[in-house]
Amino acid sequence: MKNKSLDVIRLYNAVFYAYHGVLSDEQNLGGKFEVDVELHCDLRKGAKTDHLRDTVDYEQVYDCIRSSVLGKKYFLLEALGQAIVTGIFSRFPKVRTVTVRLRKPGAAVRGVIDTVEVEMTRSRK
Secondary structure (H helix, E strand, C coil): CCCCCCEEEEEEEEEEEECCCCCHHHHHHCEEEEEEEEEEECCHHHHHHCCHHHCCCHHHHHHHHHHHHHHCCCCCHHHHHHHHHHHHHHHCCCEEEEEEEEEEECCCCCCCCCEEEEEEEEECC
């Protein structure tokens, strides 16, 4: 089998106001969430044809992320991150591996913290 190289499409710092968290204040008052994604896929066909249909449309990827972040409340960043991964895999068959970085600035901890980040990488089987 020929070894296919994978290329990367990255979306950085998609920002949403949403209502995720364990504490009731987080669920009721909400807060800012920041998302980065890396999509590993073969982009050679799109590079050759210059047609959007032959690549991964990153505007549609953004819409998928937005739907995951705003569609349901989650207690854990881990669950929200997995929802983003699942949404991307279900809508974009060209994506072989996805990395999601999900940040919650000013997360509720007993102390001063800039942000909490969860990173997860998943590959298709």
